[in-house]
Each structure stands twice: as C-alpha cells, then as structure tokens.
Amino acid sequence: MSLKLYNSMSREIEEFKPVKEGHVGMYVCGPTVYGPPHLGHAKSYITFDILAKFLRISGYNVRYVQNITDVGHLTDDADEGEDKIERQARIDMVHPWEIVDKWTRQYMLDMERLGIAHPSFYVRASQHIPEQIHAIKELIDAGHAYEINGSVYYSVESFPEYGKLSGNKLEEQKDGVRISVNTDKKHPGDFALWKKAEPEHILKWDSPWSKGYPGWHIECSVMANKYLGINFDIHGGGLENKFPHHECEIAQSEAIHKVPFCNYWVHNNMITVDGIKMGKSLGNFITCEDLLSRHSKQAIRAFLLSTHYSSPSNYTEEAIEGMATGVARLDHLNRRAHEIAAQGKEEGSGDKNLLEICEKADKDINDCMNNNLDTPGSIAILYSCTSEVNKLFDGGQIGKKGAVAVISLLEKWADGLLGILPAYEEESYGVDLEPIMSLVLDIRSEMKKNKNYAVADKIRDELHKAGILVEDTKDGARWRKA
RNA sequence: GGCGGCAUAGCCAAGUGGUAAGGCGAUGGUCUGCAAAAUCAUUAUUCAACGGUUCGACUCCGUUUGCCGCCUCCA
Numbered sequence: 037m038s039l040k041l042y043n044s045m046s047r048e049i050e051e052f053k054p055v056k057e058g059h060v061g062m063y064v065c066g067p068t069v070y071g072p073p074h075l076g077h078a079k080s081y082i083t084f085d086i087l088a089k090f091l092r093i094s095g096y097n098v099r100y101v102q103n104i105t106d107v108g109h110l111t112d113d114a115d116e117g118e119d120k121i122e123r124q125a126r127i128d129m130v131h132p133w134e135i136v137d138k139w140t141r142q143y144m145l146d147m148e149r150l151g152i153a154h155p156s157f158y159v160r161a162s163q164h165i166p167e168q169i170h171a172i173k174e175l176i177d178a179g180h181a182y183e184i185n186g187s188v189y190y191s192v193e194s195f196p197e198y199g200k201l202s203g204n205k206l207e208e209q210k211d212g213v214r215i216s217v218n219t220d221k222k223h224p225g226d227f228a229l230w231k232k233a234e235p236e237h238i239l240k241w242d243s244p245w246s247k248g249y250p251g252w253h254i255e256c257s258v259m260a261n262k263y264l265g266i267n268f269d270i271h272g273g274g275l276e277n278k279f280p281h282h283e284c285e286i287a288q289s290e291a292i293h294k295v296p297f298c299n300y301w302v303h304n305n306m307i308t309v310d311g312i313k314m315g316k317s318l319g320n321f322i323t324c325e326d327l328l329s330r331h332s333k334q335a336i337r338a339f340l341l342s343t344h345y346s347s348p349s350n351y352t353e354e355a356i357e358g359m360a361t362g363v364a365r366l367d368h369l370n371r372r373a374h375e376i377a378a379q380g381k382e383e384g385s386g387d388k389n390l391l392e393i394c395e396k397a398d399k400d401i402n403d404c405m406n407n408n409l410d411t412p413g414s415i416a417i418l419y420s421c422t423s424e425v426n427k428l429f430d431g432g433q434i435g436k437k438g439a440v441a442v443i444s445l446l447e448k449w450a451d452g453l454l455g456i457l458p459a460y461e462e463e464s465y466g467v468d469l470e471p472i473m474s475l476v477l478d479i480r481s482e483m484k485k486n487k488n489y490a491v492a493d494k495i496r497d498e499l500h501k502a503g504i505l506v507e508d509t510k511d512g513a514r515w516r517k518a
Numbered sequence: 519g520g521c522g523g524c525a526u527a528g529c530c531a532a533g534u535g536g537u538a539a540g541g542c543g544a545u546g547g548u549c550u551g552c553a554a555a556a557u558c559a560u561u562a563u564u565c566a567a568c569g570g571u572u573c574g575a576c577u578c579c580g581u582u583u584g585c586c587g588c589c590u591c592c593a
Contacts (some may be wrong), residue, residue, distance in 0.1 A: 040534095047522090049534075067593070080593040120591070203521045204589065274593035279521080305523085306587065313586075323527095342531065342541075347524075348586065358542035365541090369554065404532095413530055416540035426556060489551060496553075507554050514528055514555090 039094060040271075041405050042346060044278065044301035045201055049408055052300065054104045054269050055149045056087065060096045061264035063298070064437050065256060065273035065281065066158065066173050068105040069139035070124040073146045075322040075340075075351060076274070076307045076314060082455075083304040083409070084272045084336060085152045089453050092415040101263050103256060104143075106136040107162045107239050107249055110404040119249065122238060132239050136162075138286075148322035151333050151455040159263065161255035165241045168250040171258050171292060172229045172243075180291040184220040185393060186232030186246030192225040195287045200280035201301060227284055253284035257297070260285070266293040274361065275303045304345045311350055322351060335360035342409040362419065367458040369422045370446050371516060372429050374460055376439035386433035387441075394441040397421040401449050418450055477506070 039052040054060050054067045064084045067077055081102075088100040106121060125132040144154075161168075172188055175181035180194045192198045192206060199205050206225055228251035233240035233447055240247045260268065266289070273282060282301065289297040306313065309320040327336055338359040344351040347409055404413035425442055450457035475494065483492045505518040 044522095047567095065593075068591085071592095074593080076593045078593085085591095121583070156547075178543080199521090202588075205520080275522085276588065276592060279588055280590095304593070306593075308586075311585085314592095338541095339530090344532085347531090350530080352529085354542080361543095362541055365556095372556090410532075412541095413539080416532065419540055423557085430556065486552080487551075493552070500554095506550090507556095508550070509555075510549080 039091070040298050040408055041140065041302060043299075044303050044410050050300070052269075054096065055265070055267060055299065058095070058097055058236035060098045060270065061268035062091075062093050062098060062100045062270040062272065063256070063264055064100070064102045064155070064271075065267065065277055066104050067103040067139075067143055068120055069136050069143060070120045071139060072323040072325060073139075073143045074314070075326060075327060077143070077154075077333055078146075078150055078324055078327075078336065079307055079340050079345070079349055080222070080272075080274050081147060081152050082150065082340050084302075086341070086411065086453060087270070087302070087409060088155070089153070090409065092452065093448075094406075098156070099264065099504065100155040101260065102158055103259055104140055104158050104160045104162050105255065106140070117238065118509075119237070125238070132153065142325075146328070149333060150324060151337060157280040159259045161250065161259075162239070164255060164259055165250065167258045167262060168254045169230075169241075171254060171288065172250075174292050175229065177290065177380045178291060180287075181229055181244050187220065187228060187246065188230040188245055188288060189221055189226040190229050190284070191222060192227070193223050195291050197290070198225075198287050199283065201283050201286060201473070204279055219415050220431070223270075227251060227280065229251060229288075240399050253281055254288060256281070257285045257288040257292075260298070261289055266297075268298050270300045270302055271298040272304070273301045275305050287469045300344075305348045306349055307349050309351045314351070317358070327356075331356050332360060332458065334363045334458050335457045337454065338363050338415065341454055341456065342415055344412055345409060362484075363456055365417065365422055366446065366450055366456065369425060370443065370450075370457060370460055372426075373442040373446070374440045375514075376429070376434055377436050377443060380439060381435045383437050386428045386431055387435050387438035388439035390428050390434055391441050393421060393424050394445045395490065398445055398448070405453070414449065414454065415456070418454075421445070430451065455469045471513050473504070477515065480506075481513060 041048050041052050042048070043050045062084070064081075067073065084102075085102070088098050091098045107119065119132075121132045121135050125135045147154075155326035160506065172181060175190065176183065176188065177190075181188050183188050206223070230243055230245055230248055231252055234246045236250070240249050251372075260271065271282070271285075279300075286297045307322075308314060309322065312320060314320055314322060335356050336359075339356045340349055342359065400417045401414045404410040404417065407413070428438070446457055476499075479490050480495050483489075483495075499506055499515070500518060503518050504515050507514045507516075
C-alpha cells in the first residue's frame, strides 16, 4: 500500500506520485511573525511535520521548505491595510526587525518544544526581494499585471482559471462582502504584487515602480518555485489560506511558468475552542507557550493528532487532560518493556505471539498513515495494542526478544512519527537515584513485612509529593517519575 | 448572497457499500494491607431528520435542519 492523499484541488483522495521518483518537494505556508504562536500553528505544523516524517519513513528523500513571512502581510482587506509587522512595531515602539526577530525565535522555540522538527530549511520573504521583483516584471510583461501610481496589481481577469482551487468565481464575488475601497484596481479581486510605501513606512526596497514592498502572495510563489522547481509535489497550509492566498500563488506561478504550480494541495482544518473559532478578537486565543506550561507536549500532540488533520479540532481542557491519561498508558508499557529487556530472560514462550502482535500493529499503522495520514486510526492501534501486550506481560512469559519488539514499535511510531511517547531516560538529578531508591524501597519493604503500614504509606506519600511514584507490585516495589 | 466542509454514545473520535475501531469518563469484578498500575466485564439494535438507489447504506444521491470555515488579517 502506498500513500494516498486528499488533494484539495481535485477534491478527491489520490494516489501520491512524486514528480521525481524517490524525491518529494513540499512547501508549507509558515507564520507571519508578529505575535505569539498559538494552537492553530501547532495543528498545522504538526500535520506537515508528520507528513514529512512519514514520507521519509516510506523511503522518500524529502525537501520540506517553510516560509517565514516577515514583510508585506497586510492587516486589512483590499490591500489597503497596514503591514502587520510594521503595525506591531509601532505599537511596541520598536524597529520592525525587532518584532520579526522576537517572534521568529518564539516560533522556533515553541515548535521545538512541541517536538516539531525543523523543515529542511526556512525561507524568508524579506530575503527574496530581488526574486519577487523579477517575478513581478515577468507578470507585467506577460500582461497579467499592471502598474498604477507606483503599485503593481495582478489582474485576476487575465487568468481564467482564477478560482479553481477554492471554487470561487469572480462574477459571484462581486455582490459579496468584499468592499473595494481601492480605486486603483481594475477589478475588485485584483491583488497587490508591489505596494508603494507611505513615507513613514520603514520596511521598503527600491524597485522599478517605487520605493515599496512586495505583496503577501508573491513571496510564496517565488520561493516555492525557486527551491522546489516550477512544478513541485506538495503545497500545504491552513484551510483559511485556500482563498485568496493559495489561489493567488497559483495565479502568479502558473501565469509565469505555464505548468501546474504543485500537484497536491493539502489543507489542515482549524481549531475551535469550546466549539467556537479561536481568534484574537474573541479573546479565546490559546498560545503554545500557555499550553506547554500546563500540559506535556505528548498530551498536546495526542490531542491534535486524535483528530484528523482535515477535521477541525475542538479544544477543551478536558480533552487534553484525557489525552494525558492515555499517553501515560503508552509510557507505562514502554517502561515495562524496558524493564523486561534489561532484566528478563532471553526468550519467553509468549515471544512468538508478541512478535506477531507487533508486526501486525506495525503494518496496520503504516496502512493508516498511507490512508491520507489517518493519525486517529494509528493512535487507536497503539492503544489496543497496549492492552494486548500488557496482558502478555502480565502472563510473565515474555523475554528480551519480545520486549525489544515492543520497544521498537513504540519508538518507530509513538515516538518517532507521532511524538506522543514520553521520554524513557531517567531524569538526571545530579546524583544517581537508583541506589538511593533501592535502599529506601528495601527499608520500606521491611516495614511492610512487619506490618508497619503507617510509616510505609508515609514514605510513599512523601515520595509522591517529591515527584516519585511508588507502585507495589507482586514482584516488589517499583518507582518512576510522577 | 457566493464557495467549501461537517453532523457517529456523557465527552473526544475512526469508519473510503457487507452489518458500529479506539481513547477519556463512569459502574462492577480480579489483584493489593491500603493505594497506584495492570486486567476482566458492562457502557450506540444505531450513525441529525426525511426520502431515493441497492440484495445490503454510517458510507452513494436528493431534500430539510443545525454547526463550522472562507469570501476582510489569521495556521
């Protein structure tokens, strides 16, 4: 079975076939760095992180490019608003690059804390001004763009396929909500490629038309084509960018290069909070930083991945807490497997059975992922597999061979791909806790033998407060980080 | 008004024409000195409603209702 992906362009699930055998080029719209990363960013970038990782697991050589928008993204409609970064800079009374630097660092930090790997590389709009100017020239020469008063606009009427991604038709939008206040435009749907800067505007560059700055959409066309070619494999992004942003990217690139911009469009759905759209104006904005201060990255990821990327995730505190419980089960399983691998016998009579379970789970998860990245299905398999394996562990007939199979399964999928497995390494306390705990638990065991339960329980309670969980099992006491 | 999508248990959520995965929660057992963990059992005769196609529909088609997103900055 090979990868099938839902293509927003065809609106069908399609078999994935790369442009170049064995290689995948993927471009994902990154953040505009003017404010804190939030749960919505997390959903989007976890989705594409997992897509990239799964493609690599499947044997592809993946080049994953993500942009950082650090100029040109306007606050308002009709290309009349302020640059979002300039606006934030004015509010904070700092240079725009300070805003860019601050939030880029925060973004990278949060992504890393969420276990999202770096793309192959990031590209920045501000570092591709000459390329963007060049593309705008080409569009003007080809009759797809026109200059008025130092600004350049793309003529949507010059590109008959405009609207093919979103299904929007130019005629039908005329009566819509869009209000054209920009009288320079020939058609209200025309969008800016280059904007002449107002005198107070700080971020501006020389161009053939004016001292100004590029429109928001052109950066993605230019950078995607520069690093991935004029026809590449996968373009990802949030659903809300389908129109107009992605539509504009297509119009720009295809008007210049005359070949399909990309072959597969993948859009992740949105986050709602208690059923309502998450938005700054609604005051229900969940930042990554806030979330990470209250939940483990594994619980956050499990929450996001338990909903399919193409469905909206509804954030509730209970939902994430529930995920933390589920994730703890995987952690326990992993620890038991490590214990058996470290201390158990070489082989056990249950190993064969266990190996079969692991093999089946491995195949089933792979099938799920091939099926349009079915992460909820993959998680379900890991959980049901956990129950089966626990039963076998309880039976005591498992040796190292079996335990290692469980560990590899967890490492490959729960950790490597999904990132929902808590780290196994013992916490470093500066001193080796193992002999100390061994001593404490020995003494406590003596007390229990003498039925001195009050003190034994006190030790357990106090250790728990100190962050160490003691569990009494048939084979004696066991401890781990709470 | 136009475009796109969604509706499955108390909650989250798979289900891609063959008879409802999984998780959380809850209840009751096993184990335990008690906890914890693990484990077993129970928890949707039914998939928003109504029609249609089919031997067979949660799945395909139509209608209705409700919700969400985009069309204006958002991942």
